[in-house]
Amino acid sequence: MRRRDFLRLTALTPLAALSLRSHAVSVSTGAATGQLPDGRLHRLELKAHSFMLDGKPLQIRSGEMHPARIPAEYWLHRIRMAKAMGLNTISIYLMWNHLEREPGEFDLHTGNRDFVRFIRLCQREGMWVYLRPGPYICGEWDYGGLPPYLLRKPDIRVRSRDDPDYMAAVRRYIDTIAPLIHPLMAYNGGPVLMLQVENEYASFGHDRDYLKQLQALWETHGIRGPFTISDGLGQLQQQHTYLPGTVLGLDGDTGFATAQTIAGDAPVWVGEGYPGWLTHWGDRDFQRGDFAATLRGLLQQGRSFNLYVVHGGSNFGFSAGANAKGDYSHFEPVITSYDYGAPINERGEATSEYHVFRALLAAHATQPLPDVPATPPVIRFAAITPVAHASLWDNLPAPKAVKNPQANELLFAQDHGLVLYRRNIPAAAAALMLDGVRDYATVFRDGHYVDYVSRVQHAKLRAGNRVDLPAIVDGDASQLDILVDSFGHVGYGQAMADRKGIVGSIHLNGDELEDWDVHSLPLDDGYIRQLKPVVAAPSRPGIFFKAILRLDRLGDSYIDLSGWAKGYLWVNGQLLGRYWNLGPQQRLYCPASWFRHGDNELLIFDLHQTVAAPIHGATTLHV
Structure with missing residues (x-):
């Protein structure tokens, strides 16, 4: 199945919300807020299927938002919006590739990368934090948060403890951020209640020892949990990847009784409940959800939950990811907006669902909710x-000569942007076949646009990878240009070697074309700054x-x-x-x-x- 298809098929619905009442646990709905993250030492314990904060029951009412998708100037506003809706916890993904773009070159401070500041803002506003630092997060983010530089290794096996290059990179990442996270844990006076080990691993593999090794890396830095995993219940049952002793988060599922047989005495909660949904390029409209009845049922039972997402933000730059089947077919890139149909929309405005959720949460709160913050000004x-x-054609860097096409990551250590393949061909009419285009190619003959090839399979697009080249009247040869644009790297399931550019072969009238001049066009800041008008x-x-x-x-x-x-x-x-x-x-x-x-x-x-x-x-x- 494609990204989250399984999860959405089993997603929380009004019917599911009613049916889960038979699996209610003994948690007082009046113990929703508990103590606040006030800088004192707090202890979150996992006892008798429930969360206990300093010895008292705690219902975690969490909403997810991602600092990397929100301008830092709006962090405080979005946190306050979540608090005013009635939540007591903010769930956070950390995107590894947002913090380490090149091997060993970390940026933890510029723009919206200072996650420590974001977490401290949550604490200042009296909000707990559920931290999901990866190394893999999915999240419809480019390569699921993994740094695409890993794809420069031809035989890399990501999310595997048996690949030394991958694990060395993981250790470097955890070694860098764990010392910053350690003082943020609740038992050290911070707001972080628990930390996720990996995300939706059962959709990828079944090596539970890989998860144990990741947990051990955090523990090496003095981070002793509690730890969590989050996945679809059916996938967990199939792959047997529950990590003993961790909190079990159900993604889009309410089979609490069945999940409890897997988790034993550890708490089971809704790790991801979907008030909205992701949107791909080519969808008929922006996706939305209907979560009110489910939320009502969870509140009535005192079930802990995490709304994915309470506020989505934007996939700025090249950060939008993509989905595909395990054989890399049915490629579906994610749009730039991560509005997600969330109760707080892309620019921080309360939607109609926000007010519905707020009323439900207020009815189960022990004290009045804060006023809803004003929406930031908007202009036309x-x-x-x-x-x-x-013109791009006047701004081509020096080419690299190659015999056969290669992925951009292998050829140029280029993660995003464009690449141009150029060579001369006979002037006669011909059929050009482009195999392995990732992800969108425009074809030119002697500077004239001919056609395009798209990896995105959609009824609105021309199907196939064939381009018919017209004959050139003057001369015996002509110049063939194939300009390839890329979307984000696939970040879910088995298709985790989604390199860009041209990864197959190019044929002309059935004969393979070799000996190309290839130009790297990364569209990065350096390239844009040097454009010649x-x-x-x-x-x-x-x-x-x-x-x-x-x-x-x-x-x-x-x-x-x-x-x-x-x-x-x-x-x-x-x-x-x-x-x-x-x-x-x-x-x-x-x-x-x-x-x-x-x-x-x-x-x-x-x-x-x-x-x-x-x-x-x-x-x-x-x-």
Whole structure:
């Protein structure tokens, strides 16, 4: 099954919420908040199927949000929104690849990477923390949080204790962040109640000793738990990957009685309950959920739960992940927005579901809930039309000569962006077959666009990997260009070697083509900064367009790109992410902090557009 298909099939529904009452546990609903994370030493114990905080029952009412998906300027606002909804805990993924982009080069402070500060803000607001640091997290994030540099090793086996390169990288990661986490644990006066060992491992493997080894790495640094795992109940039953003594989180399931037979005396809770859902490029609309009846049932029983997610945020930059079957087919990239249909929407606004959930939570609270914080200001701006700024074809770096195509990670140590394959071919008409395109290729003959090949299988897209090349009248040969764009790396299930570029072969009229010049185009900050502007307006697709937006008032905005085809958008050098007219997303969220008073530079790279379309600022994600 594809990403979370199993989980969604068994997801919490009103019927499930009613049926689980027969499995109720003896927990007082009045003990929902317990003590606050006040800097004193606190002890979370796992006893008789329940959580005990300093000897008193605790119902964990958690909502998930990810610092890496939220501008740091809005961290406090989002935490306060969750608290005002009636939650007492914030669940956090740490994305390893957001903290260590290159081997041994950690950034734990810039932008929204200072997770210690985020956790301390939770504590300051009287919120407990459920920490999920990986090494693997999934989360629809690029490569499930694993650093794509691992894919530069041809035979890497991730999530395996038997691969020395992978485990060395894991140790380096844990050795770096564990000393920062240790003082944040509740028994050391911090707000972190418990720590997840790995995420949804039963969807990938069955080596329980791998999980034991990860737990031991944390314990080496003095982190003694409690530890948790989280997975689908059916997958756990099949793979037998429950880690003894850990809290068992059920993802999209309410089979508490069955799960308790697996966990013994350890607590079973809803590790991920889904008030919304993820959206892929090509979905008919943004996904939503219906969680109210389930939440009502959980509250009536005093069951602990974690809403995945209470606030999603955005997949800024190249961070959006993808899903696929185990044989890498049925590729489904995730959109740039991680709104997720969550009760707190992408820009921090309370939705109608938020108010429904808040009323339910308030009815089971021991004291009045805080007032709902005001939503940050939002701005519109009038339509502006960008102009051609630079041509990709005038900004090609020196090529590398290769006999056969290779993955970008192996050829250039390149994790994201574009790559160009170029060679001469005969001028006659021909059938070009592109195998192993990851993930979207545009084909040119003598500078003229011919067609595209997409790995994304969708009814709106042309099917197949064949491109028919027309004959060239003048000359005996022509230049073939294959420009390959990538989405995020698959981050769920068995397809965990999802390298980018061209990973198969290229044939012309049945004959394999060899001897290519290959250009690395990572679209990173260094590449963007050195773009040489155009002298005359280019006519070949692959153009960077620029607009200057003058603002005298700042606020969040959604930049409408519904008149464009497929590409990327930067605002003042910050990559908002990908856009694609395949939909359903046509607008990209830009936080107020990325704008500035006066002139703002908007840079668009489009794979197909040769004539600029107007863009404008809107107040909502939905068109």
